[in-house]
Amino acid sequence: MEANxxxxxxxxxxxxxxxxxxxxxxxxxxxxxxxxGLFKEQEAQLVVLQAVKRSExxxxxxxxxxxxxxxxxxxxxxxxxxxxxxxxAATMLVLLLAFWQLRPTSPSPEQLAMGYLEPFPxxxxxxxxxxxxxxMQDSAYQLYRTGAFEAARPLLIDLHRLSPExxxxxxxxxxxxxxxxxxxxxVGLFEELSEDSPYPDAAQWRxxxxxxxAGEKERAVSILEQIQAGSHYKEKDAKRLLEExxx
Amino acid sequence: MNERIFxxxxxxxxxxxxxxxxxxFEQSSRYCVRTLxxxxxxxxxxxxxxxxxxxxxxxxNVLTGKLKYLSNLRTYLFGICWNVWRDLNRARSKWRNExxxxxxxxxxxxxxxxxxxxxxxxxxxxxxxxxxxxxxxxLSDKCRELLNYVYIEQRPQKEIANLxxxxxxxxxxxxxxxxxxxxxxxxxxxxxxxxxxx
Numbered sequence: 297m298e299a300n301x302x303x304x305x306x307x308x309x310x311x312x313x314x315x316x317x318x319x320x321x322x323x324x325x326x327x328x329x330x331x332x333g334l335f336k337e338q339e340a341q342l343v344v345l346q347a348v349k350r351s352e353x354x355x356x357x358x359x360x361x362x363x364x365x366x367x368x369x370x371x372x373x374x375x376x377x378x379x380x381x382x383x384x385a386a387t388m389l390v391l392l393l394a395f396w397q398l399r400p401t402s403p404s405p406e407q408l409a410m411g412y413l414e415p416f417p418x419x420x421x422x423x424x425x426x427x428x429x430x431x432m433q434d435s436a437y438q439l440y441r442t443g444a445f446e447a448a449r450p451l452l453i454d455l456h457r458l459s460p461e462x463x464x465x466x467x468x469x470x471x472x473x474x475x476x477x478x479x480x481x482x483v484g485l486f487e488e489l490s491e492d493s494p495y496p497d498a499a500q501w502r503x504x505x506x507x508x509x510a511g512e513k514e515r516a517v518s519i520l521e522q523i524q525a526g527s528h529y530k531e532k533d534a535k536r537l538l539e540e541x542x543x
Numbered sequence: 544m545n546e547r548i549f550x551x552x553x554x555x556x557x558x559x560x561x562x563x564x565x566x567x568f569e570q571s572s573r574y575c576v577r578t579l580x581x582x583x584x585x586x587x588x589x590x591x592x593x594x595x596x597x598x599x600x601x602x603x604n605v606l607t608g609k610l611k612y613l614s615n616l617r618t619y620l621f622g623i624c625w626n627v628w629r630d631l632n633r634a635r636s637k638w639r640n641e642x643x644x645x646x647x648x649x650x651x652x653x654x655x656x657x658x659x660x661x662x663x664x665x666x667x668x669x670x671x672x673x674x675x676x677x678x679x680x681x682l683s684d685k686c687r688e689l690l691n692y693v694y695i696e697q698r699p700q701k702e703i704a705n706l707x708x709x710x711x712x713x714x715x716x717x718x719x720x721x722x723x724x725x726x727x728x729x730x731x732x733x734x735x736x737x738x739x740x741x
């Protein structure tokens with residue numbers, strides 16, 4: 297093991313290299329299997345380092361949490377009128393439950409957004425991927441087409457890494473994130489796609505739905521208002537969803 | 544969560560002020576733990592363990608600056624809880640159940656970044672956990688702290704220089720090189736020693 301290589305890799309992993317130096321490390325990894333092996337090993341060692349550190353920090357957090365939990369019931373029991381209030385609250389709760397049973401339940405924003413989710417249709421055309429990635433692309437697209445998003449997603453992540461500018465792959469990856477519950481990941485990609493891609497409208501609509509699912513209702517509402525205002529193919533759906541969210 | 548509270552909590556977490564996490568517990572622990580039990584059917588202890596993992600990830604996102612805005616703390620934290628639960632189940636179905644907390648965190652880190660499992664099998668990973676932990680224990684507290692600031696919390700060199708009272712960012716870099724090399728060298732040495740002698 298070359299000491300200089302260890303330092304070079306440590307600088308790369310610390311984010312302490314200039315762009316041209318980073319590029320040179322990446323090129324060397326592609327050409328030199330020994331160097332690539334060393335890099336991979338050190339990267340794995342850093343994962344373990346992080347895991348060790350996390351386990352220590354988690355113990356500290358756990359102690360803080362235990363202290364918090366012990367304070368919680370104490371705070372409640374210190375109130376001498378707790379039992380009186382409790383009896384009144386219990387009576388009111390029974391009454392409220394009776395009314396609750398009779399009133400129609402309204403769905404949560406997340407449930408509403410779920411009702412509008414539909415997979416983005418896939419076009420099986422091959423883009424500009426290198427030859428050795430085409431088999432992976434075929435598998436990913438087949439899985440996507442059959443609705444197996446959980447299985448398609450890791451393949452699409454790799455394809456996106458290989459070809460980050462391919463807007464179709466990015467769209468299918470965003471959709472797979474969305475369909476498998478990775479809403480924050482989906483939001484990031486749909487944001488990019490709504491600004492610069494062949495599918496800005498589809499991406500914008502999906503961005504709004506995924507923001508709701510990620511718990512960011514305010515941002516979603518502002519996008520839905522834009523969709524509703526313009527000549528957008530989801531104009532009516534946006535209007536209906538906004539009304540439902542207000543209810 | 545309004546901007547002012549978010550900034551305050553962020554600052555408290557960054558400076559190690561316990562009130563930051565205390566606020567997060569108050570606002571989200573009950574909701575996250577109860578919802579986890581309800582949605583996954585797990586036990587209370589498991590739900591609380593997952594919630595601790597979510598707090599860890601939340602804290603890291605704050606420290607590394609990945610989290611710059613938050614509209615709803617509870618929903619955000621529950622999203623992390625849900626991903627932790629899913630990643631753990633996925634890892635446990637692929638490999639065997641974790642033996643200890645460090646392994647659990649390896650599973651989560653691999654799942655979180657969608658990285659391929661870097662080891663041939665679980666035994667190889669366990670061996671590396673032993674080697675890395677052993678080598679870390681042999682480093683000085685200062686070196687451990689420095690490696691943590693650089694590689695885990697990803698703090699800028701200038702900030703590290705202030706925190707660790709180094710004369711300049713350049714001294715941080717030189718010391719980092721020394722600590723990193725020591726750490727790698729100790730791992731390599733431990734590899735050549737017979738099993739159980741670490």
